[in-house]
Amino acid sequence: MPSTDEELVARSMGGDLDSFNQLVLRWERPIYALAYRVIGREEDARDVTQETFLRAFRALKGFKGQAKFSSWLYRITLNLCRDWIRREKRTPVAQAPEGVDIIELAGEGTPTDTIEALVARHELGRAVGKAMSMLPEEQRTAIILKEYHGLTFQEIADLLDCPLSTVKTRLYQGLTVLRKQLRDAGVEGHFGK
Amino acid sequence: MCDRQEQLIGFVYGELDPSESHAFEQHLFACAECRVELEALRTTRAQIAAWTPPEPHLDFQIVRGPVPARPAASRFRVSPAWGLAAAAALVMALGAAIANLEIHVGSDGLVVRTGWNRTAAVETAANGGAQLVDWKQQSQQLDQRLRAIEQALGGNHAGSVQNASASDMTDEQVLQRVREMLAQSETKQQRILAARLGDITREYDAQRRLDLMAIDQGMTRLQNTSGAEVRQYRDFMQRMVRAAAYQQTK
Numbered sequence: 145m146p147s148t149d150e151e152l153v154a155r156s157m158g159g160d161l162d163s164f165n166q167l168v169l170r171w172e173r174p175i176y177a178l179a180y181r182v183i184g185r186e187e188d189a190r191d192v193t194q195e196t197f198l199r200a201f202r203a204l205k206g207f208k209g210q211a212k213f214s215s216w217l218y219r220i221t222l223n224l225c226r227d228w229i230r231r232e233k234r235t236p237v238a239q240a241p242e243g244v245d246i247i248e249l250a251g252e253g254t255p256t257d258t259i260e261a262l263v264a265r266h267e268l269g270r271a272v273g274k275a276m277s278m279l280p281e282e283q284r285t286a287i288i289l290k291e292y293h294g295l296t297f298q299e300i301a302d303l304l305d306c307p308l309s310t311v312k313t314r315l316y317q318g319l320t321v322l323r324k325q326l327r328d329a330g331v332e333g334h335f336g337k
Numbered sequence: 338m339c340d341r342q343e344q345l346i347g348f349v350y351g352e353l354d355p356s357e358s359h360a361f362e363q364h365l366f367a368c369a370e371c372r373v374e375l376e377a378l379r380t381t382r383a384q385i386a387a388w389t390p391p392e393p394h395l396d397f398q399i400v401r402g403p404v405p406a407r408p409a410a411s412r413f414r415v416s417p418a419w420g421l422a423a424a425a426a427l428v429m430a431l432g433a434a435i436a437n438l439e440i441h442v443g444s445d446g447l448v449v450r451t452g453w454n455r456t457a458a459v460e461t462a463a464n465g466g467a468q469l470v471d472w473k474q475q476s477q478q479l480d481q482r483l484r485a486i487e488q489a490l491g492g493n494h495a496g497s498v499q500n501a502s503a504s505d506m507t508d509e510q511v512l513q514r515v516r517e518m519l520a521q522s523e524t525k526q527q528r529i530l531a532a533r534l535g536d537i538t539r540e541y542d543a544q545r546r547l548d549l550m551a552i553d554q555g556m557t558r559l560q561n562t563s564g565a566e567v568r569q570y571r572d573f574m575q576r577m578v579r580a581a582a583y584q585q586t587k
Contacts, residue, residue, distance in 0.1 A: 161399060161400075161401060164399055165398050165399055168397050168398060168399065169396075172395045172396075172397055173393070173395065176390065176393050176395060177390045180390040180391075180393075181388070181390060186390075186391055186393065189390070189393070190393055190394075190395070193393075193395065193397070194397055197397055197399065198399070201399050265387050268384060268387040268388075269387045269388045269389060272384060272385045272387055272388035273388050276385070276388065287385070290350065291382065291385060291386070296352060297347075297350075297352055309343060312342070312343045312346045312347065313342070313343070315346050315350075316342045316343075316345065316346045316378075319378050319381050319382070322381055322384075322385060323377055323378075323380075323381040326381070326384055331384060
């Protein structure tokens with residue numbers, strides 16, 4: 145049975161490097177996904193991911209366990225993303241992956257997906273990425289944490305140090321803006337308002 | 338628009354408690370606007386689910402690198418201030434010693450003598466007492482040591498090099514000796530250079546012969562190949578001519 149985060153953290157605090165690397169292996173992709181969606185750049189997201197785990201390793205002794213280990217990692221990642229945005233002084237860009245071809249798309253879809261479906265999904269993804277980059281940072285972060293990482297409202301509020309009602313407001317406003325952006329980009333939904 | 342955005346979002350994400358959820362469902366039956374808004378939010382959520390990050394190359398691992406070696410802790414930690422004070426004291430001591438040295442070159446050669454030729458001197462000890470020091474005896478001992486050092490330096494060199502401080506070589510003789518040494522060194526260097534040049538020349542010639550042989554063999558093979566092809570072509574043409582002649586006679 146795989147060890148829980150708490151067990152791995154406890155062993156890591158005792159100096160077990162392998163346990164910490166198991167945590168890295170478990171959380172590197174979600175952390176990368178978060179960083180990429182917040183800042184929109186592959187290489188920078190990779191750097192943020194690496195830095196997140198380095199900082200977590202160095203600060204492990206200060207982790208008291210009040211929050212989940214994943215939440216702690218998310219907080220480090222978001223802080224690094226915020227620093228990146230301020231340092232770069234620019235809004236994130238929805239960067240299209242270089243050299244994407246049909247073969248790669250086929251790898252993302254199911255075996256029964258047609259080429260047209262694969263391309264349509266890829267185009268939709270690009271449109272969403274672009275629309276997300278237009279959102280204010282607070283709304284984008286709230287949506288990313290809710291939609292792609294499954295955090296509860298309360299967890300997001302704790303992570304972002306804001307009231308629960310603020311989280312809900314940001315989600316509602318963000319989704320509303322996204323709906324408009326996608327409609328303007330020609331992405332039709334069931335209700336084209 | 339109903340001012341129920343927080344409830345709407347809670348309902349969309351399934352975070353209303355059962356009683357709140359039931360109450361909002363009842364509201365939806367009566368409010369078309371909220372029904373439309375609910376469907377729009379669900380559609381948007383379905384659309385943004387298509388946004389996936391590119392596949393990254395991660396596989397990070399924390400590794401422990403070699404710990405840089407720390408310099409061995411010095412038993413004696415000398416602060417810069419103390420270091421400067423010690424250096425100053427040493428310089429002062431040397432200066433005092435130098436000031437007391439007496440150096441002259443006379444008929445008996447180079448003489449080095451400390452200036453402490455007083456028969457006695459009085460020092461005040463740290464404890465406030467006084468004691469007499471036999472400076473003359475120390476001076477004589479120092480002279481003896483210097484003479485022994487001079488003799489040792491004069492005897493360590495080979496016969497071809499004489500002690501420059503010896504008084505039986507004139508400047509001209511020294512210069513002549515230096516010229517002879519330079520000539521010997523130059524001759525030796527020339528012999529070494531000639532030997533090296535000879536080695537290089539022989540190696541070059543040997544490699545040149547090998548290269549020429551390889552070229553010759555290659556040309557031979559080429560000629561043989563070409564000759565075989567020419568013969569084949571000639572045979573083919575002869576066959577064609579015979580076939581053509583045969584056709585004509587028919």
